[in-house]
Amino acid sequence: MNNPSQRIGPVTVHFGRKNGKYPDGNQVVVTGGEVRAVFDTPLSSQTGGQAGAGPLDGAELVLLGHVHEDHCAALNRLPRAAVFAPEGDLAAVRSVDGMMAHYGYSPAASEKMRVKLTGEFHFQPRPDARGYPDGKVWELGGGVTVRAIHMPGHTRGHSVLMVEPGGIAFIGDIDLTGFGPYYGDACSNLRDFLDTLERIEHMEAKVWITYHHKGVITERELFLELLRAFREKVALREAAILRVLAEGPNTLAKLVAHRFIYPPDYHDVYVEDVERKSLTEHLSILLEQERVKEEAGVFRLA
Ligand SMILES: [Zn+2]
Known part of the structure; x- marks a missing residue:
């Protein structure tokens, strides 16, 4: 069964279970004139991929806004796609040890997390993944572009992926949920997160898409209200x-x-x-x- 989805210009959002509540997420697909890209890969995308019909169908390019278990949960479905991750998070997608260093948990928790990562989250390391810097632009053909804007704090590399035309910003785990900002891993930094929340308020965009829960926001007033509550x-x-x-x-x-x-x-x-x-x-x-x-x-x- 297909999940509900929403189309905004070149972007399609396939909503995950419970509106993308963790451990799931929302699958963003960007269709350009020549290339189809996906942003992150949630558990609910396990239903498709190169092996079958689903949200990952025809995806040649995976752009990870940041690296965490719930964002790499269907990468195994795209073994031939080119994978890009922010430079600060690259080691985490390249190996399980890299992911463990990214979390920085105690030995006992790391052991359990290793099991969850490869079991529940289907994690397959991508040593072929390439890093991208702040400002990196991908041209998908037909005038559709994606630009990376480094917005760290949640992780070292966490980035917003801005799609044009349309000013459509995938803001990842600046997810505006009631839980609030997450800065609980070795690669997290609260000072950076607070700077990011300040900068994102002034970032020009017309649509904001979160990976979890809130989904698609199309009104600036609502975005600012959710952002204030999140920062609070x-x-x-x-x-x-x-x-x-x-x-x-x-x-x-x-x-x-x-x-x-x-x-x-x-x-x-x-x-x-x-x-x-x-x-x-x-x-x-x-x-x-x-x-x-x-x-x-x-x-x-x-
Ligand atoms: Zn995350």
Whole structure:
């Protein structure tokens, strides 16, 4: 069965299960006069590919906006397509070890993630993948182009892929969901993410497409409203950390157990590592701003 889809100029969006909620995503296909490109490959695209009918049909080019397990989940369906990834994320698509370094989880979580990656997410490394820099342009024929705009933070290489004509921006995992920004991997950086959220507000576009959940947004006002709420999640997490520190000094381990990112009843192999990395990002900013002090691994309000 085909998923619901939406056509916008040269772009077709095939919505994933539950509107592309993780672990699935929305499949973007761009059809030029000569080349058909796909942006990322979600689990729901496993139904098609070069072996059969589906959203990946006829795709010769895969442009990854960034590299994560849920974005490479049907690459195995396109063994002959040319694959491009942002330079900062390239090692992660080239090998499983590269992906593990990208996450930077503890040995126990990494072991479980390896199993999930190749099992649940069908990951097949692409040592043939090529890196692209900020500003790279692909011409797909008939005047259809794709331009990469480096917007890091979620991952080191995370990029927006801008399709013209139409000003159609694939904004990937700047996904405007209620969860808020994700900066829980070794390759994530909260300062960069905050810069990115500032820059994307001023980026000229007419249509915004997220990989998860929100899907296609065609009104600037709505985009700005969702962006404000998304950014606000960072401030809310920071306020929650400060509230706990106001009650007394805390070690990182104790703060991790508090759960500032995931709800306490949410379980997955990476949750503790993601909490730790995300907290480390917040604390680094708070230390720099001299709002928090650290001594011998104990954090307290300054
Ligand atoms: Zn991601």
